[in-house]
Amino acid sequence: MDAKADKNLHRLERKAIQEAEKRKKPGECMKYIQAIIDENLTNESIGSKILATANVAYKLVNSPIPRTIFWQRSIQQTLRGTNNEMCLDEKYQDENILLHVMTAVELNSYITSNKLRHRIVTIKSHYPDKELSLVIFGLKEYCRNNRANAGRFAFETALTELQLVYNISHRLLDTAEDVAQVFLQFNKSVAEKLYKKDRDEKISDQNFYLANDNKDCVQVKDNIGLTNLFKNHLCKFPSVTLDTAEAIIKEYPTLSKLIQAYQSNNENGPLLLAEIPIRRSGGPLISSRKIGAELSRRIHSFYTQSVPDFVLQ
Template sequence: MDKKIDKNLHRLEKKAILEAEKRNKPGECLKYVQAIIDEDLTNEMIGSKILASANIGYKLVNAPIPRTIFWQRSVQQTLKGTNNEMCLDEKYQDEDILLHIMTASELNSYSISHNLVDHIKTIADIYPGKKLSLMIFGLKEYCRNNRANIGRTAFETALTELQLLHNISHRLLDTAEDVAQVFLQFSKSIAEKPYKKEREEKMSGQNFYLANDNKDCVRVKDNIGLTNLWKNHLCKFPTVTLDTAEAIIQKYPTASKLIEAYESNNANGPLLLADIPIRRSAIGPISSSRKIGAELSRKIHSFYTQSIADFVLQ
């Protein structure tokens, strides 16, 4: 019996490790996010469209503020149960994004009574620490049907004030399908947030050049690959082909060697590479008529020796 329990524990632990590795991957991360949706939305066309198009898990709740949606992420799996019956239990934590869908009629009422900011503050008190985004539904149709009472300009002024003074973003949506589309956009963005944050940290500052996640990047490890990196770098110059880069490398196998040559040949620096012959291929004959040339030699020299910050290589 003990061996059976140990085997079950090992299987569950291995499964938890594999699940943890997939949590941040695009295409997989949506499986670990669920939307917490106000159940009153299910009684409206908006809610039915959201639920019909939802490609993530969701839970309906009786929310203190009507038409609100926020998200939770499964952060880890823990073992629970008795020794005879162990299973993995999902643990969820709230994300900091809150979506509030407001009808144009409600917006009009708050604008007339000058209570829009108070309403937003009430939401902030109920959901502390969450970044609120407003979705205004049906504004165009409402203004069309109530031209004598209210103008769209008044609405937009109130919403702009919210954005500038209280950092509350908003979207104007005309149909239930638009609301469902925005819900999907938020869901995907929230699901991929850890992956994008990790990638941003990886690509920040000088790490951008070390990321090695582009097809044009060259992998360098323990000095292996430096020649390919130098060759790749030379090929970035206009008109420099692979044959041309290899010809330069034959003479100057590293960038430091080339820079040293420039420093020791100040007077002849611009034309240092001009007479280097270029082979037709890696094993082809040397062509006396095909050389680096003065123009390209000057460009490469300027790139490595120019000290003017805003110099443009032409």
């Protein structure tokens, strides 16, 4: 491979990594997910409502199990072509979520014939790598119009058994609009799964405080940002305004410098900050406005106290 082709390959690899991260973001990820819908659903009111949902990419297939829906994600790959030509290609990868719409008539039949578990095993055998969720459609109306049904207790027992034995969740829905809404919820959740997985890994265990995922977080890199972090921390004290925090930081730019000052002034530590003047934003220096003894003692107590259950007054 010549130098030009090698350079092009590295460029494409960097582009692929950037694109993969971009595709995880909420909103953007919706463009790269498509629902694989059993074409039998199009012949029912449920399917027409699902297909009418806006901004959802889908593909109709002849599924081995009627009224099933699963999802695929577009994965970008770096390909090495022939004749020193390289390009990025698209490939769809199956997600492990499967949604099956079961009618109330079917559910009642499976329960009365003791074949519900067998039906679930059959569905899972066709989709062994997917997590199955059930939508039970029209159960309320069916029970109202057909008194000779399995009964509420039998329905609840059977569905609870599926949840305990096969870890299958279910939703009881009465209208096609409700089914379409649940479909949208699944579609959004599947699309954002990678983003939320990365976010959860960031905030798990000791990484919780390193997530930097909201406006109150301060990014620190190579000691850059420590002053802003200290300022943000000081502002958490009651009655400490931004002006007050900046006045303290002018004397002690970082927390470590303040701690060192406390250690070298043990006797005067509680009043170390008391005489620091505060400059009002955009105004003159007011000599009569200072940190004060009370706030100085409170800050000193917080940063020097070693008793675990100490309550800051």
